[in-house]
Amino acid sequence: MLHSLLEKINKNIPFEKASAHCDVPCGIYDPAVAQISALTVIRMTDLINELADKADKTIADEARLVRLVNEKEDHAVRVKEEIRIIWGDYFKEPQFEKVPNAHELVHSIMMKASVCKQGVDRQVAVELLELVNKFAEGFWATKGVETFTATCPYPPAEKVVYPKLNG
Amino acid sequence: MLHSLLEKINKNIPFEKASAHCDVPCGIYDPAVAQISALTVIRMTDLINELADKADKTIADEARLVRLVNEKEDHAVRVKEEIRIIWGDYFKEPQFEKVPNAHELVHSIMMKASVCKQGVDRQVAVELLELVNKFAEGFWATKGVETFTATCPYPPAEKVVYPKLNG
Amino acid sequence: MLHSLLEKINKNIPFEKASAHCDVPCGIYDPAVAQISALTVIRMTDLINELADKADKTIADEARLVRLVNEKEDHAVRVKEEIRIIWGDYFKEPQFEKVPNAHELVHSIMMKASVCKQGVDRQVAVELLELVNKFAEGFWATKGVETFTATCPYPPAEKVVYPKLNG
Amino acid sequence: MLHSLLEKINKNIPFEKASAHCDVPCGIYDPAVAQISALTVIRMTDLINELADKADKTIADEARLVRLVNEKEDHAVRVKEEIRIIWGDYFKEPQFEKVPNAHELVHSIMMKASVCKQGVDRQVAVELLELVNKFAEGFWATKGVETFTATCPYPPAEKVVYPKLNG
Amino acid sequence: MLHSLLEKINKNIPFEKASAHCDVPCGIYDPAVAQISALTVIRMTDLINELADKADKTIADEARLVRLVNEKEDHAVRVKEEIRIIWGDYFKEPQFEKVPNAHELVHSIMMKASVCKQGVDRQVAVELLELVNKFAEGFWATKGVETFTATCPYPPAEKVVYPKLNG
């Protein structure tokens, strides 16, 4: 069934036409990378908070904190970058019709990722993932691809929006 | 059904124990990034070959070639990096038991990605994706997650191995 | 006179309060870097087009083309990055009141920079600079700093928006 | 008046000739980026010292310290890079005639930036900015552009050397 | 004597043939960079442990810790990268014949570098250098170049495997 859906998609998205107006002409856009980075922000926040609960931190614990913070930072930036690229390169008139609040959604992702960078509040990190999931949902809608939500198969085991594909 | 599968996974992969022996402790490993990069290598190879067929190349065409080659190069390197990280950080005794030929598979990905970097042969790029898919299959096996194969919902519309997840 | 203006600014922007809600807390935002990069995109486009007019290109000319295209590419990306950072980190309610069309302006910069990356049309590169200038004007308005327009003192000698400061 | 000055500059700097002997041929050199980075080093040093005064540091404070140190580090390196590029690519015989102590000045910037990287002494960071300002002054002299000093319109609100330009 | 050895090498490694099957065709492979990075990992580990012994850490000490950890991290990653490149680009059938355990050796370097990233145990860092030295020995064997072991002429003054060359 999915196979025939994909055939329809192939017919409905004339790739040649697409290639005329994208950035690296017809670069591949996929929100999965941003989603994995948002998951990593949650994971690192969790591990930082575990350290917070430790009574006497050794120098190895302190070194570990540096690495966890860096990892959280890098992935929060990657979320921003990946979303900026899809929004800034791929979103044009037809996409904005499908996702009318794209500007506000993208800006709220930027703001939320900044709050994640500044602090260690798990709830904020989860909210970042939820915003990125909303963006992914909109993105797949512009492609005519249905989505579903599932728990990602590794820690932090949070809900992620995936495209519906079948073998 | 998947939900209950995931609950089983959650029980079977004791995360705390895992966190004791991974690199950025409990970094998130997901072969999706490598797979997207392998798809991009194919896509760029296609676009380069389209240019090859053009009779009189303008300076804009030549500039475009530079960008396509750079994009192909960057993503071939990213394939190598992502696979190196999963193999070098996450693969230990239990994983090698599940994927006994991991060393050879990883080395063949390195070699194939090098050939992709050097040339513009579409078939070689497809072979790179197939090797990365094989690695993804092995990776998900180590996690106890089933996989399926589907055509990716954007160009180059090639077969990709995905983890089987349900909403 | 400017000195007294600056004293007023110092009074009107309570820095401590500001530090409570910015990204790297109180990172320094200045559109100058984006403007210099937009100028570089024009400059590289000019130099690429000079090469286009050359009859028999030597291997050194072709190597030079690669470098010019890379430089154009890098600076177009830097424009996107610098604008994304100011918009995504610094623009909040008070700033959007001063620059109500900020979302559209930022998105148009992303789109224009993409067109600059894809082609070698000088006019498009000049339009990118004009959009970045408009953003700079809005940015300085949010800071309560007046601006003026002057030709930049080096090639490509185009009009740039500067903050009005006096010794 | 400045406008006519700029017209004179345009006549006096034969751009085509210049393009014959610079690095990325006729790359754009502007000390503004180094100056903004030197200001950022001061700003980050200030914010680190604010943290030093805090009695009981939470894990969020410690995470913030990591980010502030990284930001200070990155911008101290960027100062070095930007100055190295202008000095190493653009400074040739005619420029050394205008700025005879350029070698010593550049080396002292490198040394001062290293001390900024190693410590958190505000005075040293201000001295780095002063050296970079001196370099900017010399740079604009080689371009035949006058300069003036003004307080930068954002924290850390320190004195910066700007080129004198008029609308 | 070495000179004549080198002449023999020049005869025995037909460079043109080599250029047909390497990555960046005939990139230069030299394990020295990985060895210097492994030495840096040891050095940074030593400096971190010196800090651990300090009773009351100032904010400057804490900032220094961040930098030392980052430096250790970067060089552990560089070890992985450099070894991955040589193994993944240059090692083919003839090289594996000379170094039959290359896969295991490379994987053990990846694992050991990960442990160095996670902790501050000097002994582990020394073991990383020893593994990299073993790899260097194997590499030079594939080139037909003899090696010798000497203490490196700077801290941490550990044993390093060098190629035997004469003036």
Added chain:
Amino acid sequence: MLHSLLEKINKNIPFEKASAHCDVPCGIYDPAVAQISALTVIRMTDLINELADKADKTIADEARLVRLVNEKEDHAVRVKEEIRIIWGDYFKEPQFEKVPNAHELVHSIMMKASVCKQGVDRQVAVELLELVNKFAEGFWATKGVETFTATCPYPPAEKVVYPKLNG
């Protein structure tokens, strides 16, 4: 003999004192990385010139040219970076006494590397290596380590200055 020389060095360079005044305190400085990069610049220049001699360039040849130019560019920049770091971080009064012309030598390396970036003249690339060798000689002199010259054991098989060490 070398072993005893090294023991003397260990006695003569009090590391603790050294750690008080270097950049990343007691970072490891070694000109080998700059020398390997200079060799790579020569090698890439050779391979580019081989391409120049080819009559009808295929699209694969043109793609190869892009990669070779990028590789040449990256390594010319790395030469500049590595030399800038050693000169800017490590060279202080005692080092300038041993290498009185260090400023001029470093600046000439910057200039020469720029010419290498701009063109494809093998002779210029060899001159870059010779300057870097001179710098290496001076560097080892500041460490009290003798040097010798040997042909590097891989293409481009040029003369390189090495520190004299024995097993």
